[in-house]
Amino acid sequence: xxxxxxxxxxxxxxxxxxxxxxxxxxxxxxxxxxxxxxxxxxxxxxxxxxxxxxxxxxxxxxxxxxxxxxxxxxxxxxxxxxxxxxxxxxxxxxxxxxxxxxxxxxxxxxxxxxxxxxxxxxxxxxxxxxxxxxxxxxxxxxxxxxxxxxxxxxxxxxxxxxxxxxxxxxxxxxxxxxxxxxxxxxxxxxxxxxxxxxxxxxxxxxxxxxxxxxxxxxxxxxxxxxxxxxxxxxxxxxxxxxxxxxxxxxxxxxxxxxxxxxx
DNA sequence: ACCTAAACCTGGGCGC
DNA sequence: TGCGCCCAGGTTTAGG
Numbered sequence: 698x699x700x701x702x703x704x705x706x707x708x709x710x711x712x713x714x715x716x717x718x719x720x721x722x723x724x725x726x727x728x729x730x731x732x733x734x735x736x737x738x739x740x741x742x743x744x745x746x747x748x749x750x751x752x753x754x755x756x757x758x759x760x761x762x763x764x765x766x767x768x769x770x771x772x773x774x775x776x777x778x779x780x781x782x783x784x785x786x787x788x789x790x791x792x793x794x795x796x797x798x799x800x801x802x803x804x805x806x807x808x809x810x811x812x813x814x815x816x817x818x819x820x821x822x823x824x825x826x827x828x829x830x831x832x833x834x835x836x837x838x839x840x841x842x843x844x845x846x847x848x849x850x851x852x853x854x855x856x857x858x859x860x861x862x863x864x865x866x867x868x869x870x871x872x873x874x875x876x877x878x879x880x881x882x883x884x885x886x887x888x889x890x891x892x893x894x895x896x897x898x899x900x901x902x903x904x905x906x907x908x909x910x911x912x913x914x915x916x917x918x919x920x921x922x923x924x925x926x927x928x929x930x931x932x933x934x935x936x937x938x939x940x941x942x943x944x945x946x947x948x949x950x951x952x953x954x955x956x957x958x959x960x
Numbered sequence: 961a962c963c964t965a966a967a968c969c970t971g972g973g974c975g976c
Numbered sequence: 977t978g979c980g981c982c983c984a985g986g987t988t989t990a991g992g
Binding site: 773785909910 | 964
């Protein structure tokens, strides 16, 4: 479920609890989220490791460990990292000082693994980074063909944008999600570039969108769902022009747009 | 390179 | 109450 703003929110909320603590163990309720090695080996390998810091790359959380390895966590559709457990608890990271970090996942699409070094995740640029300039966006956009929304959600093109923020960025830019990216004008690309940054930043400010199930590390909902213009608003009047928001399917995902504002 | 569909899972909501 | 169907913030894989 979580896209860049939701993962960023979680990172900011857990870093104080986990940074500079040692992982003393892992307790499983259901070990299926552990990948690349057996849960037993994972537990043995990670025990005694000190967490030097936590960073976010796209929708991944990277725990930098003292040995140089990284604990990598992707939350999938329904994964949560919590400071208090909930009913979908799958495993508990035991930390020095009696602290605990809980991983919960209703749908079991989340992935947790240990990487020998910085993981090679095959991702496009970070949309909120310095390096992601308009020229960079234009350069990668000009190499692509196809429906603009699907390309925005392609993690190797641009990292961290998912179904909600792709729809919202396109509304903000006034571009229909099914437009072909190769047919966008320079002015449209520019609007889209600024819209992507804008909606992601707003999502972070509001601690994420809780349309369905997202909760942060404290178990609280974000508030950005109250600011969404199209996502999950099928049939409701556009905030800008009152035209009913339309829902279509693209790439097997619900796609929302305003037929009045988006051309 | 692009496009589509299915698969991986569980549970909530809705219609009947 | 219950059953069956559709839906869900993501990614991977296999095919055309």
